[in-house]
Amino acid sequence: MDSEPERAGSRRVYGDPDGRWCEVFLDTYRLPAGRTMELHRVRVGAGRTGVVVLARRDGCTLMVRQWRPAVGRWMWELPRGFGETEPAADALRELAEETGLRGGAARVLASVDVDSGLLESEVAVVEVTVPADAVLDGGGSGDGEVAAARWWSREELADGVRCGEVRDGFTLAALGVAAMYG
Secondary structure (H helix, E strand, C coil), X not given: CCCCCEEEEEEEEEECCCCCCEEEEEEEEXXXXXXXXXXXXXXXHHHCCEEEEEEEECCXXXXXXXXXXXXXXXXXXXXXXXXXXXXXXXXXXXXXXXHCCXXXXXXXXXXXXXXXXXXXXXXXEEEEECCCCCCCCCCCCCCCCCCEEEEECHHHHHHHHHCCCCCCHHHHHHHHHHHHCC
């Protein structure tokens, strides 16, 4: 097995004043063969575990539509957000903020590193059961980030992935975890 490279230095090259939302670091590593390399690392949410929410009801999964300026397109994805307390509570908060829905039971299925080449923070995949009588108004009752929200069947999700309509890394990782749970 290869030995771990030694971190020879690290400096913060960007960050909001309190480091609460985003920090970018430039790390210098000394490789075992003696060569050095510089890599960027991004820490979001002060390094707390983020969440991606698998909201489930009647065999369907809730997806939200948001504008993502980094890729310049509208994306259908699972609700997600920064961690503030612990993953199950954060998932219930994010679901309410983005869609106005109140979830019931919440359980952490797994933790994933959605971009191990750049993003330092891990993300918990949290399954949330939404009561059958919960009303979804299409995303308008949340915090304004979401343009639309709707329930997708398993077949619609598979079709969305195949045709490229669902392509967000957080969502694809969470759907992969969910597939292991049936």
